[in-house]
Amino acid sequence: MAYGCQKVDIKFNSSHLTHYGGVYFFHLFLKKLGLRPLLSRKISYNQRNSHYSISEMIYSIIYPIILGLSRIEITILLGRNGVFKHLIGLNKFPGPTTLRRFLVRGAPELLPQIVNLHDQLRLYFLGLIVPEKRLVIDLDSTVCTVYGNQEGAERGYNPDHRGRKSYHPLFCFEYFSGESLFGNLRSGNVYTLTGSHELLEKVLDNLSARTYRMRIRGDSGFYDKQIIALLSQNSAEFAIVAAMTNRLKNEVFGLRYKRFNQIYSFSEFFYQPIGWTKRCRFCVIRKKLPKEELAQSTLFTLDRYSYSAIATNLKMASQNVWRFYN
Numbered sequence: 001m002a003y004g005c006q007k008v009d010i011k012f013n014s015s016h017l018t019h020y021g022g023v024y025f026f027h028l029f030l031k032k033l034g035l036r037p038l039l040s041r042k043i044s045y046n047q048r049n050s051h052y053s054i055s056e057m058i059y060s061i062i063y064p065i066i067l068g069l070s071r072i073e074i075t076i077l078l079g080r081n082g083v084f085k086h087l088i089g090l091n092k093f094p095g096p097t098t099l100r101r102f103l104v105r106g107a108p109e110l111l112p113q114i115v116n117l118h119d120q121l122r123l124y125f126l127g128l129i130v131p132e133k134r135l136v137i138d139l140d141s142t143v144c145t146v147y148g149n150q151e152g153a154e155r156g157y158n159p160d161h162r163g164r165k166s167y168h169p170l171f172c173f174e175y176f177s178g179e180s181l182f183g184n185l186r187s188g189n190v191y192t193l194t195g196s197h198e199l200l201e202k203v204l205d206n207l208s209a210r211t212y213r214m215r216i217r218g219d220s221g222f223y224d225k226q227i228i229a230l231l232s233q234n235s236a237e238f239a240i241v242a243a244m245t246n247r248l249k250n251e252v253f254g255l256r257y258k259r260f261n262q263i264y265s266f267s268e269f270f271y272q273p274i275g276w277t278k279r280c281r282f283c284v285i286r287k288k289l290p291k292e293e294l295a296q297s298t299l300f301t302l303d304r305y306s307y308s309a310i311a312t313n314l315k316m317a318s319q320n321v322w323r324f325y326n
Contacts, residue, residue: 026066027088042117045110047102052094057102058114060094072096119206122179129177133211136175137203139218141192143168156189170195172203175217181207192221200227204234215314216240217325225276228311232278239325242282242309247273252284252307258318263288266318283310283318 030036039055047054064075078084079093094102127133144167145160146153153165166188172181182202184195200216207214216231216238223243231238242248248271257265265286272279287306312321 023063023067023084024087038117043110043113045106045113048105051092052098056090057094057099059088059090060099061103063088072099075099122181123206126174126177126179129179130174130212131176133213134176135207135212135214137181137214137216138173138175139171139196139200139216139222140173141168141170141221143188152185152187154187154189156187158188168192170199172199192219193224193227196222196224197226197230200230204230204236213237215324223311225273228280229277232313237312237314239310239312239314239321241325242311244307244309245273248282248309249307251282252309255284257284257286260319264319264322266322268318280311281313283312283321285309285318285322 036055036059039058040053043054043058045054047057052060060075064072064078067078069075069078073096075093075096079095085091085093126135143156143158143160145158145164146166147164150165150167153167155163155165156168158164158166168186168188168190170184170186170192172183173179174181182199184199186195204214214234214236216236218227218238218240220241220243223240228238228240244252251269251271255267255269257267259265265288267284267286269282269284270279271282285308287308289304289306310321310325314321314324316324
C-alpha cells in the first residue's frame with residue numbers, strides 16, 4: 001500500500017496554479033490523523049473486486065467530494081492525473097463504474113460501520129476541544145430548496161421560494177466547538193418537532209455515558225411536553241422558548257416585572273401546561289417597543305410591549321437565562 005510522497009517542496013510562485021493545489025495539504029492532514037490505517041483496521045468488507053483495498057475505495061470517494069466534483073462520472077479526470085495519484089498515495093484510481101458498484105453493493109454493510117467510527121472520532125475530538133466536559137447544545141432546523149424531482153423532497157413551508165419542493169433538515173450543534181453532533185434529513189412538509197424527540201434521545205444516549213454536563217437551547221419549534229420530560233429525566237439543563245398559548249398569555253398579564261434597563265424587564269413564574277406531568281419554570285421577557293416596531297413585531301404584544309417566555313430548569317436569574325439563550 002502506497003502512502004504518498006515523503007518529501008515535497010511547496011512553493012506559491014506560479015501564475016498557473018489550479019484550485020486543486022490544496023489537496024496535498026488535505027492529504028497531510030489525513031495522514032497526521034492516521035485515517036487510512038484506521039479505516040483498514042475498523043472497516044471490514046468482502047469485496048468482489050480485490051484490486052483496491054477498502055481504505056483506497058473510501059479515499060477515492062472522499063477526494064472527489066472535497067474537490068467539489070458533483071458527479072461520479074467526473075472522477076475519471078482524477079484517474080488520468082498522475083500527479084494527483086502520486087501526491088495522495090494511490091497507485092491506481094478506480095473508475096466511475098467501480099465506484100458506483102461499490103456504493104450500491106457496500107452501503108448496507110459499510111454504512112453502520114462508518115457511522116460508528118465517525119461517532120467514536122467525534123467523541124474523541126470533542127473531549128479534547130470542550131473544556132470541563134460541559135456541552136452547550138443548540139437545536140435548529142432550516143429549509144433547503146431543491147429543484148426538479150429530488151428523492152424525499154416535498155412542498156411545505158418555504159418562506160423564500162413559496163411553492164418549491166424542499167427538505168427540512170434538523171440539526172444539533174455543540175456551541176463551544178461548532179461541531180455538528182447529529183442531524184436528520186426530512187421532507188419539506190414536516191413540522192419542526194417531527195423527529196426531534198428521537199434525535200434528542202440519540203444525543204443523550206451517546207453523550208450522557210461520557211459524564212458530560214449538557215445544556216440544551218431551542219426555539220419554540222421544540223417546545224413540547226415530551227422533549228421537556230426527556231431532558232428532565234436525563235438531568236439535562238434546558239432553555240426552550242415557549243409557544244405563547246392563551247393560558248400562558250393569561251399568566252403573563254398578572255406578573256410583576258423587575259426593570260433591567262429602559263427597554264427590558266423580567267419576571268418569572270411556575271406553571272404546569274395542560275398534559276404536562278409537573279410544573280416548569282418560565283422566565284418572561286418584556287420588551288418596550290418604539291412605535292415603528294410595534295406593527296412589525298411577530299411576538300405577543302400588549303400596550304407597546306412585546307412578551308416572550310423561556311421554559312427552563314436553569315438555576316440562574318431570568319435575565320441571565322435570556323442572555324444564555326441569546
